[in-house]
């Protein structure tokens with residue numbers, strides 16, 4: 001058994017990280033959720049229902065594609081786990097669907113969610129449409145602008161999108177507002193958090209629902225390569241759910257490097273990037289202890305990234321644990337790298353990636369690994385939502 | 398037991414009920430003078446907020462006040478300086494979120510708070526199961542670390558909160574965040590009744606108390622009321638005089 005399945009402990013701790021730092025009013029719901037998940041994660045009926053929908057609705061398993069031309073150009077062997085081909089266009093549906101099914105089991109009548117890039121919002125709105133649950137999505141006003149197509153999609157799917165105007169008007173504020181809604185509505189409402197963040201049990205719940213990525217990819221890789229494991233497994237890290245989903249199947253395996261790529265934004269000063277694991281300090285945001293971008297007074301810092309889905313000052317507590325334990329490494333890639341990666345994958349592989357995983361491609365373009373390295377990349381989503389941003393940044397029309 | 402608990406027990410033992418106003422530290426107008434005037438208006442204790450960037454337990458008014466204070470560059474030390482300058486006799490409790498405390502270091506945060514004359518700390522996103530270090534370090538300095546209980550808190554947690562809290566137990570009146578409500582929810586009485594068998598601490602109700610009449614209503618079953626957004630609403634609107642008048646009206650309505 002890998003280490004990742006033995007943590008967190010009963011109090012939601014990954015070493016010193018994680019925990020439950022929330023107002024008391026949310027504790028009963030978190031207890032209820034933890035108890036329900038401890039049962040359902042092993043419940044044959046629940047697993048069968050989720051497996052059936054994953055196959056017939058989401059389109060799992062997603063394929064793995066060898067990126068031939070990019071591999072030739074860089075001197076690596078690059079394989080892409082195609083979460084962009086999951087229904088709604090990103091890995092977010094794995095979590096949203098699982099949690100929506102869980103909410104039904106809990107008898108909850110209403111769903112709330114936060115979203116940054118809009119992919120988690122779309123995935124949640126989709127799962128709610130499928131299961132007949134009313135859905136409210138909180139989204140920073142800035143993000144409603146830069147990810148406008150996803151606002152239209154959510155509305156078409158029947159969700160109410162509430163723009164959040166506090167602070168930097170991005171993902172952090174959307175989570176704040178969802179938590180405030182939940183404090184008032186917790187008896188009837190389930191909060192489908194969009195990443196491996198938040199108070200216990202969310203980091204473990206979301207990991208359990210996302211680990212399908214790596215659980216599929218590892219045998220796909222060995223099947224395609226005559227029984228080998230990749231040398232490097234890599235994914236972008238916002239809150240960290242696609243990365244944890246990919247890493248869990250590999251963590252603790254000697255000889256496999258796990259590398260998370262954070263958003264380096266436009267500079268290395270506080271406020272210019274989202275590199276919590278490489279630049280932050282331990283702190284508490286949204287209910288969990290983890291690495292956090294903050295000032296000396298413990299005020300949470302503003303952040304910047306070209307990709308709304310990575311534009312977050314915190315990161316899931318399990319990543320903080322993996323980092324400190326030396327079980328995973330973390331690097332960052334800039335806005336410019338992401339744009340380069342976006343174009344490289346589009347032009348050389350016929351795959352338009354979301355700006356979030358484009359950070360991984362952009363990082364690889366710098367040839368940071370030994371020639372000949374085999375690299376498994378989690379291509380967490382597709383890039384339709386980002387065309388306006390990319391066009392504006394590249395000044396093409 | 399610290400000065401905060403002493404004062405609130407004394408009020409209760411004399412047959413009265415406590416009035417505890419909350420103001421957001423560092424907001425323009427929230428200065429030593431204001432603390433004096435709240436004390437003069439009959440506050441048994443004063444709760445002063447150290448603004449935090451992500452106040453998830455707070456509704457619109459206190460969010461806005463906190464954001465404005467931070468925009469003006471207010472730091473935790475500035476709020477402590479205000480408390481020290483005011484040097485009022487009524488005990489002062491600081492209310493803030495866990496990250497500024499942990500970032501500063503729990504011990505040094507408390508040392509500086511004690512030096513400023515702080516008698517209590519309230520950290521709403523530090524529930525009882527995560528609060529042992531703050532509780533221990535506070536007790537070692539004679540500071541009362543106040544815990545919160547909420548609607549829906551299970552029986553065994555109520556007992557634990559009653560056992561571990563110091564100063565008083567902050568009974569959250571309603572599901573939701575701070576901000577004045579139209580009426581007192583039935584949940585306020587439920588929380589107080591659930592705690593009584595487990596503790597002899599004063600039980601104060603807060604969150605959502607908007608009018609003196611509502612404060613009087615909760616004092617039929619609780620030992621006092623904490624009033625925040627209703628006062629801050631006046632202050633944020635530029636009406637400090639109105640806030641003081643309202644505080645006096647709360648004091649008159651709460652049987653002393």
Ligand SMILES: Cc1ncc(COP(=O)(O)O)c(C=O)c1O
Pocket residue numbers: 090091116117118119120194195196236237238239240241242243308309310354356357380381382
């Ligand atoms: C395609 C895609 N990848 C990655 C992320 C980042 O989230 P996480 O780090 O939880 O995978 C997002 C978030 O919106 C996303 O849309």
